[in-house]
Amino acid sequence: MQPGEDNKTPLERYLGNTIRELRQRHGLTIAQVSAQAGISRGMLSKIENAQTSAGLEVLNRIAQALGVSLSMLFRNFDVPQGGAQLVKKGGGMEVVRKGTKSGHTYHLLAYDQGPRKLFEPFLITMEDEAERFPVFEHPGTEFIHMLKGVLEYRHGQHTYILHPGDTLTFQGEIPHGPERLIKTPIQFLSIFVYPQSSAAD
DNA sequence: CAATGCAGGTCCCTTATGCT
DNA sequence: AGCATAAGGGACCTGCATTG
Numbered sequence: 484m485q486p487g488e489d490n491k492t493p494l495e496r497y498l499g500n501t502i503r504e505l506r507q508r509h510g511l512t513i514a515q516v517s518a519q520a521g522i523s524r525g526m527l528s529k530i531e532n533a534q535t536s537a538g539l540e541v542l543n544r545i546a547q548a549l550g551v552s553l554s555m556l557f558r559n560f561d562v563p564q565g566g567a568q569l570v571k572k573g574g575g576m577e578v579v580r581k582g583t584k585s586g587h588t589y590h591l592l593a594y595d596q597g598p599r600k601l602f603e604p605f606l607i608t609m610e611d612e613a614e615r616f617p618v619f620e621h622p623g624t625e626f627i628h629m630l631k632g633v634l635e636y637r638h639g640q641h642t643y644i645l646h647p648g649d650t651l652t653f654q655g656e657i658p659h660g661p662e663r664l665i666k667t668p669i670q671f672l673s674i675f676v677y678p679q680s681s682a683a684d
Numbered sequence: 685c686a687a688t689g690c691a692g693g694t695c696c697c698t699t700a701t702g703c704t
Numbered sequence: 705a706g707c708a709t710a711a712g713g714g715a716c717c718t719g720c721a722t723t724g
Contacts, residue, residue, distance in 0.1 A: 685724105686723105686724095687722100687723085687724085688721100688722085688723080688724100689720105689721090689722080689723100690719105690720090690721085690722100691718105691719090691720090691721105692717105692718085692719085692720105693716105693717085693718080693719100694715105694716085694717075694718095695714105695715090695716080695717095696713105696714095696715085696716100697712105697713085697714085697715100698711105698712085698713080698714105699710105699711085699712085699713100700709100700710090700711080700712100701708100701709085701710090701711100702707105702708090702709085702710105703706105703707085703708080703709100704705105704706090704707085704708100
C-alpha cells in the first residue's frame with residue numbers, strides 16, 4: 484500500500500465518514516469509542532480515515548459502541564430508505580455516551596433513517612446517588628420527560644426539580660446535566676432535536 | 685506567552701493468512 | 705517452507721485549547 488495514495492473504495496470512505504459522524508454526534512472521542520469497541524485508537528482512526536478495511540467483527544463492535552446496528556453503517560450506501568421502526572419494551576440499543584462513565588445507562592430507542600440525523604430519543608436510567616455527573620453541550624433542543632424517581636437537573640445557572648410526568652425543554656448549547664439524584668431509581672426520556680444546519684455536518 | 689493536557693493522526697512493528 | 709499482503713496494536717508526533 485502506498486502512503487497517501489487514494490486507492491480506497493467508496494465503501495471504505497463511506498464507512499469512515501459514517502462512523503466519524505456518529506461518534507461526533509454522540510460527543511465521544513476516538514479513545515472512548517475504541518475502548519468500548521475493544522480496538523485500539525490507531526485502528527479506529529485508520530478506519531475513519533479509510534486507511535484500512537476493518538473486518539466485520541470489528542465493524543460490528545464499533546456499531547454497537549455507537550448504538551447502531553451493523554447494517555445501519557451500510558444503510559445509506561446503496562440501500563433504499565423506508566419503513567417504520569419498532570422498539571419493544573426493554574429493547575433499544577444500549578450505547579456509550581459521556582454519562583456512561585458515571586454509571587448511567589442510555590438506550591437509543593430509534594435512529595434516523597434519512598441522510599441527516601434530525602433527532603435522537605434516549606431512555607436514560609440512573610441508580611447510584613453518589614455519582615458525579617458530566618456536563619453536556621450540544622447543538623439543538625433537548626426535551627426531557629420524567630418517568631420514575633425525582634431528579635434535580637441543571638441548565639445554565641438554574642436547576643429544576645423533576646417529578647414523574649414533568650417535562651423540561653431547553654437549548655442544548657447551554658451547559659446542562661443532572662445535578663442531584665433526589666429519589667432513585669430514576670428513569671426519563673430524553674430527546675435531542677438537532678438543527679438542520681448542524682445535522683448536515 | 686509558555687507550559688500542559690488532550691484528541692486525533694501517522695508510523696512501524698507483529699501476527700495471521702493466502703499463495704507459490 | 706518461504707514470501708507477500710493486510711489487519712491490528714501501540715508508541716510517538718502534531719495541533720489545539722486551556723491555564724497560570
